[in-house]
Amino acid sequence: MKPADRVQQVPPSGIRRFFELAEQRDEVISLGVGEPDFPAPWAARDAAITSLERGRTSYTANRGRLELREAIATHVEDNYDLAYDPEAEIVVTAGASEGIDLAFRALVNPGDTVAVAQPCYVSYVPGVLFAGGEVLSVPTRRRDAFKLTYDALDAAGAGEAEMLVLCYPNNPTGATMTGDELSEVAEFAREHDLTVLSDEIYAALSYEHEHTSIATLPGMRERTVVCNGFSKAYAMTGLRLGYVLAPPEIATAMNRVHQYTLLSAPTTAQEAAIEALSSCDDAVAEMRSRYDRRRKLLLSRFEEMGLDCFRATGAFYAFPECPREDAGEFAEELLDETGVAVVPGPAFGDGGEGHLRVSYATGIDDLKEALDRIEAFIS
């Protein structure tokens, strides 16, 4: 028995190696974590418990409970001006992860080219390859504050692609894009008739301007799949719940794949999500303000210690330049000598060289201690 070529061509994640190194060491302060350090808001947990007590352990509709889809529709309309029909244009998924996979499987034909703005979250490239597509890397650049630009798309030859994947607020850079800045990406997509997958899982964590979804720009709704979820904003990573928003035909295609692979997203998590949307705005705002405080601390300490870092304005990551050329080597030594774990930029693809992803999803005391250790290490 032998794994399929399609699977073998995809190397294991570069993050894995750092995970193993960090696991071998005691007393690690990890700035390498890609999920909130808070538990889910109590009301959401309580709703999950109650639903279990009531014996709600059956499947739901393929697309998710209608009540949840309606709540999602209201939420995205109120917060991001995204108007989607809960009956026909929303599919509830097992995390944004599944949404991303569904988008590729429903939209990519074998041999299609998918342009992926990088550095980026680790699942896009494998997702395209599993779907039989080919990846065209579109590196974003430090001098553009890691925003995607018309020029960067053009220079990479993305006009030849069928699809474009972008993610703002971004993992790993913490970059965000305003509506104005997104306009030129939208223009490029329209000019070259690209389908767009917009991963907006960090939409609630934009600290210096309102989040704009590219799907709200002229001529974009009909060519965009928006993917979002409960993992980051509501600190519900382990509950595995997300959703995709897309025009009816595309939502139906994604649901076709979803119905035969997942059947329906986890029922208990759907119950928690309904409650999260109805009563947890304050909890989300509180978490956001804590991340923001840490972000400011991190950026000012980096400046003090002479670590060059562009102003990260979203998610819970900063992406400083590595004091040494080889970010992997630097991160290993840092871990070895100080017990502080960060992730080398190249683990997130092209454009990540010479950078480090520093997550501030860590309590402020640990964060301060880690920053002291980093400062001592580099000086």
Add this chain to the structure above:
Amino acid sequence: MRGYRAVVDWHRLDEEPVRAEIELNVTLDHETGYDDIAERLARFDPVESLHLVSGEYDFMMEVEGESMREVSTFVSDKVAPVPEITQTVTHYVMATYKEQGIEFESDHDDDRLSVSP
């Protein structure tokens, strides 16, 4: 508005004051009412709060000190001798979970993977 005060989760600091909730029973006579007794008790510095309450005892008094000994001495030397006070029951506070509507979070175990995408 009679003042502001910080709500402190003392447990997170090295020096944690000792607190006690004290039930007080009193007897009244023609000359002395609840207000008179309350006025006298409220003047003591260690008294953090004082309420007249319904039920099996009369006053609920919260006292703070640096040690259990200090609180005990205060109760036996200053409070118990007040002639109208017939009984005191002292409950030392062992842990605080919520105060003035503010919840004191417990440190939840960080069971996240140490490095994740």
